[in-house]
Amino acid sequence: MRGSLFIVAAPSGAGKSSLVNALLARDPDICLSVSYTSRPPRPGEKDGEHYHYVDELEFQRMIANGDFFEHALVHGDWKGTARGSVEPQLARGLDVLLEIDWQGARQVRDKVGEAIGIFILPPSVEALDQRMRKRAQDSEDTIAKRLAAARDEMSHFGEFDYLIVNEDFETALDELAAIFKASRLRRSAQMLRHDRLIRGLLAEPNA
Secondary structure (H helix, E strand, O other): OOOOEEEEEOOOOOOHHHHHHHHHHHOOOEEEEOOEEOOOOOOOOOEOOOEEEOOHHHHHHHHHOOOEEEEEEEOOEEEEEEHHHOHHHHHOOOEEEEEOOHHHHHHHHHHOOOOEEEEEEOOOHHHHHHHHHHOOOOOHHHHHHHHHHHHHHHOOHHHOOEEEEOOOHHHHHHHHHHHHHHHHOOHHHHHHHOHHHHHHHHOOOOO
16 A cells, blocks of 8 residues: 655644654654755754755755755755655655645645645744744854744644644643644545455345
Protein backbone atom coordinates (compact mmCIF):
# COMPACT_ATOMS: atom_id res chain seq x y z
CA MET A 1 0.00 0.00 0.00
CA ARG A 2 1.13 3.53 -0.77
CA GLY A 3 1.56 5.82 2.22
CA SER A 4 -0.19 9.15 2.78
CA LEU A 5 1.36 12.60 2.67
CA PHE A 6 0.87 14.86 5.72
CA ILE A 7 1.73 18.54 6.04
CA VAL A 8 2.32 20.06 9.49
CA ALA A 9 2.69 23.84 9.63
CA ALA A 10 2.79 26.42 12.42
CA PRO A 11 4.21 29.83 13.25
CA SER A 12 7.70 29.90 14.74
CA GLY A 13 7.49 29.16 18.46
CA ALA A 14 4.22 27.21 18.40
CA GLY A 15 5.97 23.96 19.36
CA LYS A 16 5.66 22.24 15.99
CA SER A 17 9.08 20.57 16.01
CA SER A 18 8.68 19.23 19.56
CA LEU A 19 5.29 17.74 18.68
CA VAL A 20 6.56 16.22 15.44
CA ASN A 21 9.60 14.65 17.16
CA ALA A 22 7.40 13.16 19.88
CA LEU A 23 5.01 11.78 17.25
CA LEU A 24 7.87 10.18 15.30
CA ALA A 25 9.12 8.51 18.48
CA ARG A 26 5.63 7.13 19.11
CA ASP A 27 4.76 5.93 15.59
CA PRO A 28 7.39 4.02 13.53
CA ASP A 29 5.21 4.08 10.40
CA ILE A 30 5.72 7.84 9.96
CA CYS A 31 8.76 9.14 8.10
CA LEU A 32 9.90 12.77 8.40
CA SER A 33 11.10 14.39 5.21
CA VAL A 34 14.18 16.47 6.10
CA SER A 35 14.04 19.79 4.26
CA TYR A 36 16.86 21.68 2.59
CA THR A 37 17.70 25.23 3.69
CA SER A 38 20.11 27.93 2.58
CA ARG A 39 20.61 29.25 6.14
CA PRO A 40 23.53 28.08 8.31
CA PRO A 41 22.81 25.67 11.16
CA ARG A 42 21.88 27.08 14.57
CA PRO A 43 23.69 25.90 17.72
CA GLY A 44 22.89 22.24 18.34
CA GLU A 45 21.49 21.57 14.86
CA LYS A 46 22.92 18.74 12.77
CA ASP A 47 23.08 18.39 9.00
CA GLY A 48 20.75 15.66 7.76
CA GLU A 49 18.79 15.62 11.01
CA HIS A 50 17.29 19.09 11.37
CA TYR A 51 17.90 20.23 7.77
CA HIS A 52 20.14 19.57 4.82
CA TYR A 53 22.27 22.74 4.83
CA VAL A 54 23.44 24.12 1.48
CA ASP A 55 24.51 27.59 0.40
CA GLU A 56 22.20 29.79 -1.67
CA LEU A 57 24.07 29.07 -4.91
CA GLU A 58 23.54 25.33 -4.49
CA PHE A 59 19.92 25.85 -3.54
CA GLN A 60 19.31 27.88 -6.70
CA ARG A 61 21.00 25.13 -8.76
CA MET A 62 18.61 22.58 -7.25
CA ILE A 63 15.62 24.79 -8.09
CA ALA A 64 16.81 25.06 -11.69
CA ASN A 65 17.19 21.28 -11.89
CA GLY A 66 13.63 20.72 -10.63
CA ASP A 67 14.89 18.83 -7.59
CA PHE A 68 12.31 20.25 -5.20
CA PHE A 69 8.83 19.00 -4.43
CA GLU A 70 8.20 22.48 -2.98
CA HIS A 71 10.35 25.46 -2.06
CA ALA A 72 9.87 28.96 -0.65
CA LEU A 73 11.74 31.96 0.71
CA VAL A 74 11.08 32.02 4.48
CA HIS A 75 12.41 34.80 6.76
CA GLY A 76 15.05 35.61 4.16
CA ASP A 77 16.28 32.03 3.73
CA TRP A 78 15.32 29.37 1.19
CA LYS A 79 13.68 26.14 2.35
CA GLY A 80 12.53 23.23 0.23
CA THR A 81 11.54 19.56 0.16
CA ALA A 82 13.46 17.39 -2.29
CA ARG A 83 11.38 15.01 -4.41
CA GLY A 84 13.78 12.19 -3.55
CA SER A 85 12.90 12.59 0.14
CA VAL A 86 9.18 12.00 -0.44
CA GLU A 87 8.26 9.67 -3.29
CA PRO A 88 10.38 6.60 -2.33
CA GLN A 89 8.99 6.61 1.22
CA LEU A 90 5.38 6.85 0.05
CA ALA A 91 5.99 3.97 -2.35
CA ARG A 92 7.26 1.85 0.58
CA GLY A 93 3.92 2.36 2.34
CA LEU A 94 5.19 4.84 4.93
CA ASP A 95 3.27 7.97 5.84
CA VAL A 96 5.49 10.96 5.05
CA LEU A 97 5.33 14.09 7.20
CA LEU A 98 6.38 17.44 5.77
CA GLU A 99 7.24 20.03 8.42
CA ILE A 100 6.91 23.14 6.26
CA ASP A 101 5.31 26.59 6.18
CA TRP A 102 2.03 27.62 4.53
CA GLN A 103 3.75 28.66 1.29
CA GLY A 104 5.26 25.23 0.81
CA ALA A 105 2.00 23.60 1.90
CA ARG A 106 0.12 25.45 -0.83
CA GLN A 107 2.58 24.18 -3.46
CA VAL A 108 2.27 20.61 -2.21
CA ARG A 109 -1.54 20.73 -2.18
CA ASP A 110 -1.51 21.97 -5.79
CA LYS A 111 0.49 18.88 -6.78
CA VAL A 112 -0.96 16.32 -4.35
CA GLY A 113 -4.61 17.14 -3.75
CA GLU A 114 -5.07 14.31 -1.24
CA ALA A 115 -2.29 15.60 1.05
CA ILE A 116 -3.59 16.11 4.60
CA GLY A 117 -2.86 19.51 6.15
CA ILE A 118 -2.50 20.13 9.91
CA PHE A 119 -1.92 23.58 11.40
CA ILE A 120 -0.71 24.13 14.97
CA LEU A 121 -1.57 27.30 16.89
CA PRO A 122 -0.13 28.62 20.17
CA PRO A 123 -2.60 29.27 23.02
CA SER A 124 -1.85 33.03 22.97
CA VAL A 125 0.46 35.69 21.57
CA GLU A 126 2.06 35.97 25.02
CA ALA A 127 2.88 32.25 25.02
CA LEU A 128 4.37 32.58 21.53
CA ASP A 129 6.59 35.46 22.68
CA GLN A 130 7.77 33.51 25.74
CA ARG A 131 8.61 30.42 23.70
CA MET A 132 10.67 32.47 21.25
CA ARG A 133 12.62 34.05 24.10
CA LYS A 134 13.36 30.67 25.73
CA ARG A 135 15.49 29.76 22.72
CA ALA A 136 17.95 32.51 23.74
CA GLN A 137 19.24 32.51 20.18
CA ASP A 138 17.66 35.62 18.66
CA SER A 139 17.97 39.36 19.28
CA GLU A 140 15.04 41.56 20.35
CA ASP A 141 14.77 42.89 16.80
CA THR A 142 14.67 39.36 15.39
CA ILE A 143 12.00 38.30 17.91
CA ALA A 144 9.85 41.31 16.98
CA LYS A 145 10.13 40.43 13.29
CA ARG A 146 9.28 36.79 13.98
CA LEU A 147 6.18 37.77 15.98
CA ALA A 148 5.00 39.96 13.11
CA ALA A 149 5.65 37.12 10.65
CA ALA A 150 3.80 34.70 12.95
CA ARG A 151 0.62 36.78 12.73
CA ASP A 152 0.77 36.56 8.94
CA GLU A 153 1.44 32.81 9.04
CA MET A 154 -1.45 32.17 11.43
CA SER A 155 -3.85 33.96 9.08
CA HIS A 156 -3.47 31.01 6.67
CA PHE A 157 -4.78 28.35 9.07
CA GLY A 158 -7.97 28.12 6.99
CA GLU A 159 -6.05 26.43 4.17
CA PHE A 160 -5.51 23.33 6.34
CA ASP A 161 -7.77 20.36 7.14
CA TYR A 162 -7.07 20.12 10.88
CA LEU A 163 -6.33 22.67 13.60
CA ILE A 164 -4.54 21.92 16.89
CA VAL A 165 -4.00 24.41 19.73
CA ASN A 166 -0.77 23.54 21.54
CA GLU A 167 -1.63 24.64 25.07
CA ASP A 168 -1.01 21.34 26.85
CA PHE A 169 1.74 19.38 25.09
CA GLU A 170 0.46 15.85 25.82
CA THR A 171 -3.07 16.75 24.74
CA ALA A 172 -1.80 18.30 21.51
CA LEU A 173 0.36 15.22 20.86
CA ASP A 174 -2.59 12.88 21.36
CA GLU A 175 -4.66 14.98 18.95
CA LEU A 176 -1.90 14.93 16.34
CA ALA A 177 -1.52 11.14 16.63
CA ALA A 178 -5.29 10.72 16.33
CA ILE A 179 -5.29 12.44 12.93
CA PHE A 180 -2.77 9.95 11.56
CA LYS A 181 -4.66 6.98 13.04
CA ALA A 182 -8.01 8.17 11.66
CA SER A 183 -6.48 8.64 8.22
CA ARG A 184 -5.37 5.00 8.14
CA LEU A 185 -8.93 3.92 8.96
CA ARG A 186 -10.47 5.65 5.94
CA ARG A 187 -12.66 3.32 3.90
CA SER A 188 -10.45 3.47 0.79
CA ALA A 189 -7.35 2.52 2.77
CA GLN A 190 -9.08 -0.22 4.73
CA MET A 191 -10.53 -1.75 1.56
CA LEU A 192 -7.02 -2.19 0.20
CA ARG A 193 -5.56 -3.35 3.50
CA HIS A 194 -8.32 -5.92 4.19
CA ASP A 195 -9.33 -6.85 0.67
CA ARG A 196 -9.26 -10.62 1.27
CA LEU A 197 -11.22 -10.31 4.52
CA ILE A 198 -13.92 -8.15 2.95
CA ARG A 199 -14.32 -10.44 -0.05
CA GLY A 200 -14.63 -13.40 2.28
CA LEU A 201 -17.24 -11.68 4.45
CA LEU A 202 -19.37 -10.76 1.44
CA ALA A 203 -19.05 -14.05 -0.45
CA GLU A 204 -22.16 -16.10 -0.94
CA PRO A 205 -22.17 -19.27 1.23
CA ASN A 206 -21.64 -22.55 -0.60
CA ALA A 207 -24.92 -24.13 -1.65
